[in-house]
Amino acid sequence: MLTFFRNIFKTKLGLALALVFLGLIALAFASADVSSTGAFGGVAGGDRVAVVGGEKIGTADLVQAANNGLDRARQQNPTLTMEEFIAQGGLEQSLETLIDRFAIRTYAEKYGIRAGDNLVNSEIRLLPAFRGADGNFSEDIYRQALAQARISDAQAREDFATGLVSQQLFVPATFGAQVPERLAYRYAQLFKERREGTIALLPSASFAPQGDPSPAVLQRYYEANTADFVRPERRIIRFATFDSEALGDRVNPTAAEIEARYQRDREQFAASETRDVTQLIVPTKAAATSLRQRIAGGASFDAVAREAGLRATPLTGLEQSELTSQASRAVADAYFAASEGAITEPARSPLGWHIAQIDDVITQQVRSLEQVREEIATALREEKRTEGLAELAIEIEDQLADGATLTEVAEELNLELTTTRPALANGRIYQAQETLPEVLAPALQTIFQMEEEEPEIAPLQGGGSYLVYEVAQITPAARAPLAEIRDRVEASWRISEGLKRAQAAADRVLKRVRGGATLAAALAAEEVQLPAPEQINLTREQLAARREQRIPPPLALLFSMAEGTTKKLEAAQDIGFFVVDLNDITMDDIADDDPLIAQARQQLGPVIGEEYAQQLRLAMREELGVERNEDAIEAVRRQLLGTN
Known part of the structure; x- marks a missing residue:
């Protein structure tokens, strides 16, 4: 019921310390949404991108981390290029991951927290991904997985050890985190909050230039936005x-092969007898004899079993040799000595004393080679x-x-x-x-x-x-020549220019609204015709119940603004700009025993735990000290982009 709050307050935590294929996820510590705050000046040496508490992170480490990050991202987006990965912050995230890993490992070593070789070996052997067809750990599968991920055994074990150490550090810090009662009450009360306002869209298309751009303008735009025009591999x-x-004809058996198979499986084609029975097993011979006498006297086998508190068990296709091995020779002899429909004499096995009713006797005559030739050939x-x-x-x-x-x-x-x-x-x-x-x-x-x-x-x-x-x-993957995609570049340029003008128009609308005009009047003052603004009157409860899987950004902004304020928001995919005007906020009280309060405590507890983990991570960095070498990081960026 409070899914809305989880969407609003959840942060990007729980960074995976081990590689994805290893499946060992470090518990609840913050990842790359927070950039490094430990820049203490330049790092000497061009072969390292950062130093964490005296531990150096080399450029090769960052290159490998970026390539591995791209591989993981391609599992969701197979056409992703390195250029797009870096443009989306992938290189920075890879560096943050490395810094976190080094910080955890160094901090653990400083305070004597470790994961021994035996523990690491145990974790590796327990992973289902490394088991063979027999269900046991397979060294070959393990080595193949390492080769596919392009890492060594030593690197893999180091990642495992880091993950195990992180559990020792973060689990105690986050375990049992709870939200205070009054804080839970406040969040639950927010569920009943009602907001009234207006949302307007200023589309880029409404402000896009109409005339054709000059070749020089189009060329400059094309050069400035190269990543937008890269054709995938x-x-x-x-x-x-x-x-x-x-x-x-290689699949057709010869007469000699058929005869050889017949000779090999002669027992299978020999005369045989199997039996279907219904049996009872009791602890003593006296009990078995008594039950047999009652059944022989005319009582139903099943009825006698039920009256004795027992359950008759049907068995089909019994062979004498099979029954001998499963029960005992005495039981097999008794079952195969009785005729169809008869009740066997009591016979003993390690389980107790057996009696059975012979339900069916199935006999098979000897089958000759000619009789089974086609069966064997098939x-x-x-x-x-x-x-x-x-x-x-x-x-x-x-x-x-x-x-x-x-x-x-x-x-x-x-x-x-x-x-x-x-x-x-x-x-x-x-x-x-x-x-x-x-x-x-x-x-x-x-x-x-x-x-x-x-x-x-x-x-x-x-x-x-x-x-x-x-x-x-x-x-x-390469940038498409301008001559081949001129129409696409021109259309993109128009939207880009329209977005700039839409932003300027949004600023003008904001100024008019803040000067006392209504949002509708402020929009009408623009020289271009714009869509009419949408009136909003919703509670958080109604917002959470909407069918959309994701809350539209302007609505999310409306529910995070202060009363009486107006803000602008850029729309996705360069569509334009939203102007959001919040007029009124009202709040209803809820009872102290409202179930929403208990739900809020339960659902927000993990968020508090994640916050503790984030603070612990930042404290580790602060204590150890983190220095970044921006020149080396930029060199790695150029190397990955192929622009050295």
């Missing part, structure tokens, strides 16, 4: 698929299909490793090669409302990591078919 893929049809054909397909895949993999081309493999197996149009890392065809063939989905991540003309093979449908593919052409 595109790849053309060639691929083919094959299944057991590529094996030809089984062998399926085995050869599975094994042969896997062997063929290995052969192709070896051929590719020895330098064979995809074309040569396709010709040898008579496969049809397909070439895609340029595609993006998210699987969409570039500049088209289409996607790559579904068959490429399992290999898509690898496709956008491999080099050109390095064919790969991958299983499909659990090994029932295979995909052979290569990257035929890579077009790297």
